[in-house]
Amino acid sequence: MKVLKFEANEISVSTNYMKRLKTIVRKAKVYLFQGSKYECPFCGYKSSKLGTFGFDLPVILEKEIVGSGLRRCRCYKCNAIDRERLIYAYLEYESRFFMEKSEITTLHVSPEKHLSTYLSKQNLKEYIKGDLFVGRYSYPEDVVNMDITEIPYPDNYFDLIICNHVLEHITNDHQAMTELYRVLKPSGIAILQVPISLQLQHTYEDELVIDPKDREREFGQYDHVRIYAQDYADRLVAAGFQINEFSLSSKYPKLGLNPKEKLFIGNK
Numbered sequence: 001m002k003v004l005k006f007e008a009n010e011i012s013v014s015t016n017y018m019k020r021l022k023t024i025v026r027k028a029k030v031y032l033f034q035g036s037k038y039e040c041p042f043c044g045y046k047s048s049k050l051g052t053f054g055f056d057l058p059v060i061l062e063k064e065i066v067g068s069g070l071r072r073c074r075c076y077k078c079n080a081i082d083r084e085r086l087i088y089a090y091l092e093y094e095s096r097f098f099m100e101k102s103e104i105t106t107l108h109v110s111p112e113k114h115l116s117t118y119l120s121k122q123n124l125k126e127y128i129k130g131d132l133f134v135g136r137y138s139y140p141e142d143v144v145n146m147d148i149t150e151i152p153y154p155d156n157y158f159d160l161i162i163c164n165h166v167l168e169h170i171t172n173d174h175q176a177m178t179e180l181y182r183v184l185k186p187s188g189i190a191i192l193q194v195p196i197s198l199q200l201q202h203t204y205e206d207e208l209v210i211d212p213k214d215r216e217r218e219f220g221q222y223d224h225v226r227i228y229a230q231d232y233a234d235r236l237v238a239a240g241f242q243i244n245e246f247s248l249s250s251k252y253p254k255l256g257l258n259p260k261e262k263l264f265i266g267n268k
Protein backbone atom coordinates (compact mmCIF):
# COMPACT_ATOMS: atom_id res chain seq x y z
CA MET A 1 0.00 0.00 0.00
CA LYS A 2 2.88 2.32 0.84
CA VAL A 3 4.33 1.81 -2.59
CA LEU A 4 1.01 2.63 -4.20
CA LYS A 5 0.68 5.83 -2.15
CA PHE A 6 4.21 6.85 -3.08
CA GLU A 7 3.44 6.27 -6.76
CA ALA A 8 0.23 8.30 -6.54
CA ASN A 9 2.14 11.20 -5.00
CA GLU A 10 4.78 10.95 -7.68
CA ILE A 11 2.10 11.14 -10.37
CA SER A 12 0.44 14.08 -8.63
CA VAL A 13 3.74 16.02 -8.37
CA SER A 14 4.53 15.22 -11.98
CA THR A 15 1.04 16.31 -13.15
CA ASN A 16 1.24 19.59 -11.23
CA TYR A 17 4.71 20.24 -12.60
CA MET A 18 3.52 19.63 -16.16
CA LYS A 19 0.50 21.91 -15.63
CA ARG A 20 2.75 24.71 -14.34
CA LEU A 21 5.17 24.18 -17.21
CA LYS A 22 2.34 24.34 -19.77
CA THR A 23 1.06 27.57 -18.21
CA ILE A 24 4.54 29.12 -18.39
CA VAL A 25 4.97 28.05 -22.04
CA ARG A 26 1.51 29.36 -22.93
CA LYS A 27 2.20 32.75 -21.31
CA ALA A 28 5.56 32.94 -23.05
CA LYS A 29 3.89 32.34 -26.42
CA VAL A 30 1.23 34.97 -25.69
CA TYR A 31 4.07 37.42 -25.01
CA LEU A 32 6.25 36.36 -27.96
CA PHE A 33 3.54 36.31 -30.62
CA GLN A 34 2.04 39.71 -29.91
CA GLY A 35 1.45 41.53 -33.16
CA SER A 36 -1.14 43.12 -35.38
CA LYS A 37 -1.96 40.51 -38.02
CA TYR A 38 -4.74 38.79 -36.09
CA GLU A 39 -7.16 39.91 -33.42
CA CYS A 40 -9.21 37.45 -31.39
CA PRO A 41 -12.79 38.70 -30.99
CA PHE A 42 -13.31 36.68 -27.83
CA CYS A 43 -10.32 37.77 -25.70
CA GLY A 44 -9.03 40.76 -27.68
CA TYR A 45 -5.50 39.32 -28.04
CA LYS A 46 -3.63 40.70 -31.04
CA SER A 47 -1.00 38.42 -32.54
CA SER A 48 1.48 37.96 -35.35
CA LYS A 49 0.48 34.32 -35.86
CA LEU A 50 -2.02 31.69 -34.80
CA GLY A 51 -1.29 28.48 -32.93
CA THR A 52 -1.75 24.98 -34.28
CA PHE A 53 -4.86 22.91 -33.65
CA GLY A 54 -5.99 19.41 -34.66
CA PHE A 55 -4.01 16.60 -36.22
CA ASP A 56 -3.76 15.13 -39.66
CA LEU A 57 -4.80 11.64 -40.67
CA PRO A 58 -4.20 10.18 -44.13
CA VAL A 59 -7.91 10.34 -45.06
CA ILE A 60 -8.11 14.05 -44.13
CA LEU A 61 -5.23 14.89 -46.45
CA GLU A 62 -6.28 12.52 -49.22
CA LYS A 63 -9.91 13.75 -49.33
CA GLU A 64 -8.97 17.38 -48.56
CA ILE A 65 -11.47 17.62 -45.73
CA VAL A 66 -11.97 21.29 -44.92
CA GLY A 67 -12.57 21.97 -41.23
CA SER A 68 -10.55 18.95 -40.06
CA GLY A 69 -6.88 18.24 -39.67
CA LEU A 70 -3.86 20.16 -38.46
CA ARG A 71 -3.98 23.87 -39.12
CA ARG A 72 -2.97 27.25 -37.66
CA CYS A 73 -6.23 28.58 -36.29
CA ARG A 74 -5.93 28.81 -32.50
CA CYS A 75 -5.72 31.96 -30.39
CA TYR A 76 -2.63 31.66 -28.19
CA LYS A 77 -4.36 33.41 -25.32
CA CYS A 78 -7.86 31.90 -25.08
CA ASN A 79 -7.56 28.88 -27.42
CA ALA A 80 -10.60 29.87 -29.51
CA ILE A 81 -10.42 28.39 -33.01
CA ASP A 82 -11.48 29.42 -36.51
CA ARG A 83 -14.86 27.64 -36.39
CA GLU A 84 -16.04 29.79 -33.52
CA ARG A 85 -14.71 32.99 -35.06
CA LEU A 86 -16.52 32.22 -38.32
CA ILE A 87 -19.90 32.11 -36.58
CA TYR A 88 -18.97 35.23 -34.63
CA ALA A 89 -18.09 37.09 -37.85
CA TYR A 90 -21.38 36.15 -39.45
CA LEU A 91 -23.52 37.10 -36.46
CA GLU A 92 -21.68 40.24 -35.49
CA TYR A 93 -20.86 41.75 -38.89
CA GLU A 94 -22.99 40.12 -41.55
CA SER A 95 -26.39 39.37 -40.11
CA ARG A 96 -28.64 42.41 -39.86
CA PHE A 97 -31.07 39.96 -38.35
CA PHE A 98 -28.84 39.69 -35.28
CA MET A 99 -29.25 43.40 -34.51
CA GLU A 100 -32.64 42.65 -32.98
CA LYS A 101 -31.04 40.60 -30.24
CA SER A 102 -33.73 41.01 -27.61
CA GLU A 103 -36.24 39.49 -30.03
CA ILE A 104 -34.21 36.41 -30.89
CA THR A 105 -34.85 32.91 -29.61
CA THR A 106 -31.72 30.84 -30.15
CA LEU A 107 -30.83 27.17 -30.16
CA HIS A 108 -27.10 26.45 -29.94
CA VAL A 109 -26.39 22.76 -30.51
CA SER A 110 -23.32 21.32 -28.78
CA PRO A 111 -22.28 24.83 -27.70
CA GLU A 112 -18.64 25.83 -28.03
CA LYS A 113 -17.11 27.58 -25.03
CA HIS A 114 -16.17 30.97 -26.45
CA LEU A 115 -19.14 31.32 -28.75
CA SER A 116 -21.60 30.43 -25.99
CA THR A 117 -19.95 32.89 -23.58
CA TYR A 118 -20.32 35.58 -26.25
CA LEU A 119 -23.96 34.65 -26.95
CA SER A 120 -24.78 34.50 -23.24
CA LYS A 121 -23.87 38.21 -22.99
CA GLN A 122 -26.09 39.31 -25.88
CA ASN A 123 -29.37 39.56 -23.91
CA LEU A 124 -31.11 37.26 -26.34
CA LYS A 125 -34.78 36.67 -25.73
CA GLU A 126 -34.06 33.00 -25.09
CA TYR A 127 -30.78 31.11 -25.43
CA ILE A 128 -31.09 27.33 -25.33
CA LYS A 129 -27.90 25.29 -25.26
CA GLY A 130 -28.54 21.66 -26.20
CA ASP A 131 -26.24 18.66 -26.31
CA LEU A 132 -26.64 14.91 -26.32
CA PHE A 133 -25.24 13.84 -22.95
CA VAL A 134 -22.71 11.05 -23.23
CA GLY A 135 -21.71 9.10 -20.12
CA ARG A 136 -18.02 9.89 -19.93
CA TYR A 137 -18.38 13.67 -20.24
CA SER A 138 -19.76 16.23 -17.80
CA TYR A 139 -21.88 19.16 -18.97
CA PRO A 140 -22.56 22.62 -17.54
CA GLU A 141 -25.82 22.98 -15.65
CA ASP A 142 -27.32 25.31 -18.22
CA VAL A 143 -26.94 22.80 -21.07
CA VAL A 144 -30.06 20.78 -21.89
CA ASN A 145 -29.77 17.08 -22.75
CA MET A 146 -31.05 17.06 -26.32
CA ASP A 147 -31.13 14.58 -29.18
CA ILE A 148 -31.43 16.71 -32.31
CA THR A 149 -33.13 13.92 -34.20
CA GLU A 150 -36.00 14.57 -31.77
CA ILE A 151 -35.84 18.20 -30.64
CA PRO A 152 -38.16 18.82 -27.64
CA TYR A 153 -39.50 22.15 -28.94
CA PRO A 154 -42.56 23.01 -31.03
CA ASP A 155 -42.56 23.81 -34.76
CA ASN A 156 -41.33 27.28 -35.80
CA TYR A 157 -39.86 28.07 -32.37
CA PHE A 158 -36.32 29.37 -32.99
CA ASP A 159 -35.16 32.51 -34.81
CA LEU A 160 -31.56 31.37 -34.84
CA ILE A 161 -30.07 27.88 -34.82
CA ILE A 162 -26.33 27.25 -34.59
CA CYS A 163 -25.28 23.72 -35.42
CA ASN A 164 -21.51 23.97 -35.87
CA HIS A 165 -19.69 20.74 -36.76
CA VAL A 166 -22.30 18.44 -35.24
CA LEU A 167 -24.13 16.66 -38.10
CA GLU A 168 -21.07 14.61 -39.06
CA HIS A 169 -21.49 12.81 -35.72
CA ILE A 170 -25.13 11.84 -36.24
CA THR A 171 -26.09 8.58 -37.93
CA ASN A 172 -29.52 9.73 -39.09
CA ASP A 173 -28.49 13.18 -40.26
CA HIS A 174 -31.55 13.54 -42.51
CA GLN A 175 -33.77 13.21 -39.44
CA ALA A 176 -31.62 15.79 -37.58
CA MET A 177 -31.78 18.21 -40.52
CA THR A 178 -35.55 17.71 -40.75
CA GLU A 179 -35.92 18.44 -37.04
CA LEU A 180 -33.73 21.56 -37.25
CA TYR A 181 -35.88 22.72 -40.15
CA ARG A 182 -39.09 21.98 -38.22
CA VAL A 183 -38.16 24.08 -35.17
CA LEU A 184 -36.83 27.01 -37.24
CA LYS A 185 -39.19 29.96 -37.67
CA PRO A 186 -40.12 30.82 -41.28
CA SER A 187 -38.17 34.07 -40.84
CA GLY A 188 -35.27 32.42 -39.03
CA ILE A 189 -31.78 31.34 -40.01
CA ALA A 190 -29.81 28.18 -39.28
CA ILE A 191 -26.00 28.08 -39.40
CA LEU A 192 -25.17 24.54 -40.44
CA GLN A 193 -21.41 23.89 -40.58
CA VAL A 194 -19.72 20.52 -41.15
CA PRO A 195 -16.31 19.35 -42.34
CA ILE A 196 -16.47 18.90 -46.12
CA SER A 197 -14.25 17.10 -48.61
CA LEU A 198 -13.14 19.16 -51.59
CA GLN A 199 -12.38 15.92 -53.43
CA LEU A 200 -15.60 13.94 -53.10
CA GLN A 201 -18.70 14.69 -55.14
CA HIS A 202 -20.91 12.49 -52.99
CA THR A 203 -21.03 12.12 -49.24
CA TYR A 204 -19.33 8.95 -48.08
CA GLU A 205 -20.91 6.96 -45.26
CA ASP A 206 -21.04 3.35 -44.24
CA GLU A 207 -23.19 2.24 -41.31
CA LEU A 208 -21.08 -0.86 -40.88
CA VAL A 209 -18.07 1.23 -39.88
CA ILE A 210 -18.61 1.62 -36.15
CA ASP A 211 -15.29 0.86 -34.46
CA PRO A 212 -13.60 4.16 -33.42
CA LYS A 213 -10.32 3.12 -35.08
CA ASP A 214 -12.13 2.24 -38.31
CA ARG A 215 -14.07 5.53 -38.23
CA GLU A 216 -10.84 7.41 -37.73
CA ARG A 217 -9.36 5.70 -40.77
CA GLU A 218 -12.48 6.02 -42.97
CA PHE A 219 -13.98 9.34 -41.85
CA GLY A 220 -11.07 11.21 -40.27
CA GLN A 221 -12.24 11.21 -36.64
CA TYR A 222 -13.10 8.41 -34.23
CA ASP A 223 -16.66 9.64 -33.70
CA HIS A 224 -17.54 10.85 -37.20
CA VAL A 225 -19.98 8.70 -39.15
CA ARG A 226 -19.40 10.13 -42.64
CA ILE A 227 -17.43 12.50 -44.84
CA TYR A 228 -19.63 15.19 -46.32
CA ALA A 229 -18.89 16.17 -49.90
CA GLN A 230 -19.96 18.62 -52.58
CA ASP A 231 -23.56 17.39 -52.19
CA TYR A 232 -23.86 18.68 -48.61
CA ALA A 233 -26.17 21.56 -49.54
CA ASP A 234 -28.37 19.11 -51.50
CA ARG A 235 -28.83 17.07 -48.36
CA LEU A 236 -29.97 20.18 -46.47
CA VAL A 237 -32.33 21.09 -49.31
CA ALA A 238 -33.78 17.55 -49.16
CA ALA A 239 -34.72 18.31 -45.53
CA GLY A 240 -36.52 21.49 -46.63
CA PHE A 241 -33.89 24.23 -46.27
CA GLN A 242 -32.99 26.92 -48.77
CA ILE A 243 -29.23 27.31 -48.55
CA ASN A 244 -26.89 30.26 -49.10
CA GLU A 245 -23.18 29.47 -49.31
CA PHE A 246 -20.42 32.06 -49.03
CA SER A 247 -16.99 32.73 -47.56
CA LEU A 248 -15.99 35.49 -45.15
CA SER A 249 -12.27 34.83 -44.74
CA SER A 250 -10.98 37.50 -47.14
CA LYS A 251 -13.39 40.08 -45.79
CA TYR A 252 -12.14 39.74 -42.20
CA PRO A 253 -8.44 38.81 -42.43
CA LYS A 254 -7.74 39.71 -38.80
CA LEU A 255 -10.06 36.91 -37.68
CA GLY A 256 -7.83 34.25 -39.23
CA LEU A 257 -10.71 32.31 -40.76
CA ASN A 258 -10.19 29.22 -42.88
CA PRO A 259 -10.17 30.44 -46.52
CA LYS A 260 -11.57 27.11 -47.67
CA GLU A 261 -14.48 26.97 -45.22
CA LYS A 262 -17.76 28.31 -46.55
CA LEU A 263 -20.70 29.26 -44.42
CA PHE A 264 -23.92 27.33 -44.99
CA ILE A 265 -26.87 29.48 -44.00
CA GLY A 266 -30.24 27.76 -44.05
CA ASN A 267 -33.56 29.53 -44.46
CA LYS A 268 -37.06 28.11 -44.36
Ligand SMILES: [Zn+2]
Binding pocket: 040, 041, 042, 043, 044, 045, 075, 076, 077, 078, 079, 080
Ligand atom coordinates in the same frame (compact mmCIF):
# COMPACT_ATOMS: atom_id res chain seq x y z
ZN1 LIG B 1 -8.54 34.70 -27.88
